[in-house]
Amino acid sequence: MAEAGIYVDSGSISQKVIAVAAGEAHTLALTGDGSVYSWGRGTFGRLGAGSVADRLFPAKIEFNSADTRKRVKIVELSAGAYHSLALSDDGSVWSWGHNTYGQLGVNGENSMVPSLVQVFHELHTPSSITNESITKTATKLQISSIKAGGMMSLAIDNLGSLWMWGNCPPQDTLPEGEFSLIKTFTPIPIWNFHGQTVVKVACGNEHIVALVSYGEKHKGDNLVCYTWGSNNHGQLGLGDTEIRTTPKIVKTFGQDSFYTAYEVACGAFHTCVLTKQKGDMVKSLCWTFGLGDHGQLGQGTIEDSFYPKIVEGIPENEWLISVDCGLFHTSVVSSDGYVWSWGMGNGLGLTESDGVDALTPRLIPCNGLKCPYFQDPIQVACGAAHTVLLANGGYKLWSWGRGRSGVLGNGQVNDFFAPSLVLWPPLEEDFKDHEKVDAEKDSREIIKIKKELNDAMKEIDLLNSKLSTMEHYANILHGLIFGRPLEEDKDVVMSLKKSLNSFDVAKEWENMLEGCDYGKLVHLEMFYGKMLAGVKDKMMKVKIKEMIMECLKTSKSVHH
Known part of the structure; x- marks a missing residue:
């Protein structure tokens, strides 16, 4: 439902955003017609625009398919630190940006435009690889979900199997006390969930969290939470800091738990999980664990937490619909449109702010006390130091935090400590609509404006010429009266500055003589x-x- 007084064309799916994603300093938006827009920092080609230039407001990304007869329609997107992923409606995976660790799924250089991850067209699901007879008749692999983390990428296929590539946690036993990520350019399967269905997944810099069915199929509340990877700050929620090379169930969200997890997000070294009481869709809770040095756990302290703990300060009657973690901050949004953030820079993720970290949830109002909530919220996404909120049923985007490189999409490069509107829909879309409706009228207006601008420029040139002549004579006159050329504004006498009518040459001459040595x-x-x-x-x-x-x-x- 649109905000009162604002007209929204519900049929314009090209202007309706259905999902957003945020990387270290770039943002992605997916529209209802399957188009993707990007803005922010362009280094490594993470914007998919064919260059490394920054974008200060949303611009469309082109996907060039081998089949020119078919338009690529994107249905899901995700952003890592410096790379981006997109999933099309036919199950194809596209990637672009930074590729030093193989996070694009290809053994090559960085890519400045979306390129197809070809390997998924040649593989079958992990459960069928070990059986030749099944392999021959197996259904072609189709990816159904994607997720990008720091320097790694993850995907879930149509049978609920999990794949990973890039800078990933090892799957082999490591020497005690040692941990190092494994670089892989080719997606590899995670074998540990045979007979289960992976439903959702998230990853930080060095750890992975997955919501997996404890039965063969996902049915209602039968999800448990697995974690593995680096655990130096307790980000696995297992009660210690020991490394895990294989997935382990977090008991707080296990099969016998009173709670079931339904959303999960990872910061660099901390984890956030949203749960509900089993069989209850009214009450939800937010849990955090891992690194807490900037208050990103929202537990009123800067201590690390090895176990999941409930974040206090969020009203119990609020149903949380979305959560995301930045580098050192966390944000959640409720179905009523209330947004809470906590962590570095007063919950903004900023290192250059007033130096105060929010150790407990801080309400981020839409318009101060006048309107503290956002209408029809859909999703919140956190970059390293910025936050983006998709609201108004998909027709408005809000952003705040670090603004350099245009990451906030509002046409500026300044930091914003309160929500500001992203320039949406893009100006280019507005221009297209005008051209369709009033092409001739717009053309006449443009010609008229150009003529007016040309006349104005001629007038400016004439005025500049007159000004130059006046300055020349003013120099001569000043030299004759005061014995030296005019030296910029400091030689313009006070009586002349105040009023031309009160200028007294004799008085100014006397003042000058008094000041001479x-x-x-x-x-x-x-x-x-x-x-x-x-x-x-x-x-x-x-x-x-x-x-x-x-x-x-x-x-x-x-x-x-």
Whole structure:
């Protein structure tokens, strides 16, 4: 439902955003017609725009399919730190941006435009790879969900199997106390969930969290939470800091738990899980664990937490619909449109803010006390130091936090400590609509505006010419009166600044003489002495000339 007083064309699915994603300093938006827009920092080609230039507001990304007859329609997107992923309606995976660790799923350089992850067209699901007879008749692999983390990428296929590539946690046993990520350019399957269905997944810099059915199929509340990878801050929620190379169930969200997890998000070294009471769709809770040095756990302290703990300060009657984690901050949004953030920079993720971290949830109002909530919220997404909220049923985007490189999409590069509107829909879309409706009228207007601009430029050139002439004469006049050329604004006398009508040359001359030292006075005496001598000489010459002319006249009259 649109905000009161604002008209929204519900049929315009090209202008309705259905999902957003945020990377380290870039943002992605997916529209109802399957188009993707990007803005923010362009380094490594993470915007998919064919260059490394920054974008200050949303611009469309082009997906070039081998089949030119078919338009690529994107249904899901995700952003890692410096790379991006997109999933099309036919199950194809597209990637672009940074690829040092193989997070694009190809063994090559960074990609500045979306490229197809070809390997998924050649593989079958993990459960069928070990059986040749099944492999021959197996259904072609189709990816159904994607997720990008720090420097890694994840995907879930149509049978609920999980794949990963990029800078990933190892799957083999490591020497005690050692941990190192494994670089892989080719998606590899996670074998540990055979006979189960992976439903949702998230990843931080070095750890992975997955919501998996404890039966073969996902049915209602039968989800449990698995974690694995680095655990130096307790981000696995297993009660210790030991590394896990294989997935382990977090008991708080296990099969026998009173709670069931339905959303999960990861920061660099912390984890956030949303749960509900089993069989209850009214009450939800937010749990956090892992690194807490900037208050990103929202537990009123900067201590790490090895176990999941409930985040206090969010009203119990609020149903939380979305959660995401930045580098060192966390944000959630409720179905009523209330947004809470906590962590670095007062919950904004900013390192250059007032230095105060929010250790407990801080309400982020839409319009101050006048309107503290956002209408029809859909999703919240966190970058390293910025947050994006999709609201108004998909027709408005709000952003706040670090603004450099245009990551907020509002056309500016400044930090914003309160929500600001993203420039949506894109200006180019508005122009297209106008061209369709009033092409001739717009053309005439453009010609008229160009003519007016041309006339205005001519007038400006004429005024500049006159100004130059006036400045020239002002210099001459100043030199004659005060004995030296005009030196910018400091030589413009006060009485002239106040009013041209009150300018008193005699008074200003007296003021100048009072401010001169002996050397300057001698200089002025010599200057005006020469000038006076010249004037007297000229007067004498004129007087002699007049006397001669008078004599000539007298002589002529006598002769006659």
